Every structure is written in C-alpha cells, then in structure tokens.
Amino acid sequence: MRRHDMVPWLALLVAGCAPDLREDYPFDGQxxxxxxxxxxxxxxxxxxxxxxxxxxxxxxxxxLDEGREMKTDEALDSNQWDLAFQRFTVTTNGGGxxxxxxxxxxxxxxxxxxTLSSAPSGGYQQDASETVFNGVHxxxxxxxxxxxxxxxxxxxxxxxxxxxxxxxxxxxLSYYDSAGTPARLSFQYQQVAAP
Numbered sequence: 001m002r003r004h005d006m007v008p009w010l011a012l013l014v015a016g017c018a019p020d021l022r023e024d025y026p027f028d029g030q031x032x033x034x035x036x037x038x039x040x041x042x043x044x045x046x047x048x049x050x051x052x053x054x055x056x057x058x059x060x061x062x063x064l065d066e067g068r069e070m071k072t073d074e075a076l077d078s079n080q081w082d083l084a085f086q087r088f089t090v091t092t093n094g095g096g097x098x099x100x101x102x103x104x105x106x107x108x109x110x111x112x113x114x115t116l117s118s119a120p121s122g123g124y125q126q127d128a129s130e131t132v133f134n135g136v137h138x139x140x141x142x143x144x145x146x147x148x149x150x151x152x153x154x155x156x157x158x159x160x161x162x163x164x165x166x167x168x169x170x171x172x173l174s175y176y177d178s179a180g181t182p183a184r185l186s187f188q189y190q191q192v193a194a195p
Contacts, residue, residue, distance in 0.1 A: 036060045037069035046190035048173075053085040054183040060085045064162045064170075064189060082162045087183045088150055088175060090133035090140065093163055095126025105132040106159040118193035119159045119167035133158070133172075140172045150175040150182075159192070167192050 037060060038050040047067055051060050061075035062068070064082040075081040082103050084091040093101030104124035108116075125132055133140045140158075141150040152172040160168045170189040177184035 035069065037062060039067050041067075042188075044190070046188050049187050049189065050177065051085045051185045051187075052183075053087050053185055054181070056087065058086070059091075064160060064168050065164045065166055080163050082160060085185060088134070088141065088185075089131060090172075090185075091131050092127050092133070092160070095128055097127040097131065101126075102161075102163055102165070104161040106161075107132065107136045108157045108159065109137060110155050111157045113157060113169065113171060113188075116157065116159075116169050116192060119161070119169075119195045121195035124159075124161060141175060160189075165194075167194055 034052070036052045040048045040050075042048060049062070049067075051062065053060050059072065061070040061072065061081040062083045062085070063070050063075075063080055065080075070078070070081050075084075079093070079098070079100060081093050081101075084093070084097065091097040092103040092105055094103040095101070097103075104126055106120050106123040106125075108120070108123075125136070128135075130136075137156055138153065140156060141152055143149075144151055152174060154171075156171070158170040158172075160170055162168060168189045169192050170187055173186040173188060175185055176182055177186070
C-alpha cells in the first residue's frame with residue numbers, strides 16, 4: 001500500500017480512538033453534581049436566582065414562596081412548585097403546565113422594576129398550548145441570529161401569582177452564566193403587595 005493510500009485509514013484509526021463527544025458533552029442529558037438552583041438575597045429584598053437547566057431531559061422546579069429548588073418528587077406530590085425550567089422553556093404550575101395548579105402570570109410591557117410595588121388587578125393567564133413565559137409578547141427572549149444567542153426581552157416584566165396566592169414581580173436576566181454556559185438561566189424576583 002502506498003503512503004498516500006494510508007492517510008484515510010490512519011485518519012479513521014485516530015478518529016476511532018478519540019472520545020465520543022456525545023458522551024462527554026456536558027449539556028447532553030447529564031445531571032449536574034451540584035445544586036441546580038442558587039439563590040442570592042439582595043439588600044433591596046429581592047433575590048437573584050441561577051438555575052442549572054443544562055440537562056436536556058431534566059426539569060428544575062422552583063418554589064417562589066420559599067425561594068428554593070424542589071426535587072421532582074416533592075414538587076409533583078405537594079403541587080407547591082411555581083416555575084419549572086427545561087433549557088429555555090419556563091413552565092408555570094397552572095393550565096398546560098399542570099391543570100390542577102393555581103399559578104397565574106401577568107405580563108407587563110415597559111413597566112419599571114423599581115416602581116412596581118403592587119400586583120395588577122387583571123391580565124393574568126395560565127399556560128396553554130404555549131407557556132406564558134415563552135409565548136406571550138414573543139416570549140421572554142429574542143434570538144440573535146448573528147451571535148446565535150438568546151437575549152432576554154428587557155421590556156417584559158412578569159407578575160406571578162404563586163401557588164400560595166402571594167404575588168411576585170420577576171424579570172429574566174440571562175440564559176447564560178458568567179462563564180457563557182448556556183441553559184444556566186438567571187432571574188430576579190421579589191414579593192409585591194396583592195392587588
């Protein structure tokens with residue numbers, strides 16, 4: 001066999017020894033070893049939340065009232081979860097997300113975070129064929145075709161009536177963590193007065 005005829009075989013041999021990236025790639029169905037939710041309280045009474053939704057087949061449940069992650073069994077058994085995250089999809093505990101859930105969401109456009117101190121009296125809805133967070137007013141993010149990134153719609157502010165009938169203002173901050181890792185969503189939320 002001539003030397004130039006060996007090059008394709010050599011390439012196949014080397015490729016066959018390389019690790020399978022489908023197994024090693026961290027965002028392809030693997031579970032994180034650490035906590036899936038990190039909550040950082042702020043001096044103004046709000047909290048910053050980082051959700052690890054990198055597991056493509058997993059769902060991360062969050063309780064706004066207690067400010068914590070709920071494991072799947074606990075969330076489904078108690079029905080006290082408020083929001084669920086699966087990659088870029090945000091589901092609420094009500095309507096299409098769970099017909100027995102009581103969570104409702106009002107989507108406000110061009111409202112100021114700092115001045116919103118009480119929940120609106122109307123405009124609430126539940127998930128249907130599309131989730132409120134992903135379907136109303138174009139969804140919580142826009143897609144940058146040049147950078148291939150999801151960017152939060154800063155003009156949207158959400159008011160969530162939670163599973164325990166308390167109201168929270170919420171704004172989505174990013175789909176990426178500080179290292180640029182996708183599906184590590186961050187949001188800020190704070191309780192507000194009832195209508």
